[in-house]
Amino acid sequence: MTLSHARGPMLHPRVAVLRRPSGAVQLGWDPERAVLLHPPADDTDAVLAFVRLLDGLHSHPQLLWEAGQLGLGGVALELLRDIDAAGLLVWPRARRTRVRTVHIHGRGPLADSLHGGIRRLGITPTRSSEYRGGTSDSLPSTDLVILTDALVPVPELVSMLLVRRIPHLQVRIRDGHGVIGPLVLPGGTSCLRCADLTRTEFDAEWPHLAAQLLGRTGYASPATIAATAALTLREIESIIDDAADDPPRTLDTTLEFDPCTRRVARRRWTPHADCACRRIGATVTEPAADDRAASVAGGHA
Incomplete structure (x- = not known):
């Protein structure tokens, strides 16, 4: 996946996605910068599925629709805000550079x-x-x-x-x-x-x-x-x-x-x-x- 073909936000490839025994989903494993996502109603699988959708191929409206299908419609925006605030999302942008050689x-x-x-x-x-x-x-x-x-x-x-x-x-x-x-x-x-x-x-x-x-x-x-x-x-x-x-x-x-x-x-x-x-x-x-x-x-x- 390259940013030049991205349609929506992408979880940075450097970020490891981990499941905690408590049911929380952890993004990254740096003790100071890791982010914890707490699933509603302990639905860890739904949050993991939502995180997997952050591949750059799904537009913002598509993400919200898919979140609704997963039962996360009410918290999808909050999840995105938390992940983005931690600097873990890469958003598509037009490449201005013409450096090709x-x-x-x-x-x-x-x-x-x-x-x-x-x-x-x-x-x-x-x-x-x-x-x-x-x-x-x-x-x-x-x-x-x-x-x-x-x-x-x-x-x-x-x-x-x-x-x-x-x-x-x-x-x-x-x-x-x-x-x-x-x-x-x-x-x-x-x-x-x-x-x-x-x-x-x-x-x-x-x-x-x-x-x-x-x-x-x-x-x-x-x-x-x-x-x-x-x-x-x-x-x-x-x-x-x-x-x-x-x-x-x-x-x-x-x-x-x-x-x-x-x-x-x-x-x-x-x-x-x-x-x-x-x-x-x-x-x-x-x-x-x-x-x-x-x-x-x-x-x-």
Whole structure:
């Protein structure tokens, strides 16, 4: 069952439905968040049958009619309100996003892990490991590019993504820590060059150091690689789902995972006054460019 074909509310697939000896129906088994439904007249089977109807295939009127057939007509709305108030219902909504294609550029463990993860989201990503600047097939047309593993991406590639207004998300390992972001929406957010210019303000020799990092891949433990890939995949889910209540966390931001403390820090990156990324976005002539940036931005930029 996918939300794009849903007609009514659906009990979130993560929720376990359990029957208590007392006759109550329990949704979930987290001791702090589980919800208890108390059947009227101890009719546990009727409540269980009603919960099974929350599959997204039954519209709201159909649910109420079926509840009446089960003898729950008087309490169906109350049951729905209780389940919804606990955040356990997923309601159908129109998907605003037009992200249908994802391209992974990079070579390393993060690229390999994300390729499998994105496939499980229902998208088969394309891949590349080298950027051949100046060729027409240097990068396929796509809705979103994931720049993986490289400590510092090739500047020509970054410039090309800006000029073509292709949204891109960077993920790499820095000194054993996972770093995800920023998510760049050309013309709408700060870009990777903005981050370089900001860092140069604090360290004038940063450009010389960055040049030495070109072509290098970071090292981290398998656990750190897995955790970094998981955080990145969650960002990609947010981008694809484009839900107003769950925006990507990497807009103008990097998420930095520390494997020692198991904590994730947030670092803000604002547009830099000396960066031409906003002006580059304004001069794009490719027809699909604006659509790509807008589809990923949704209402978040």
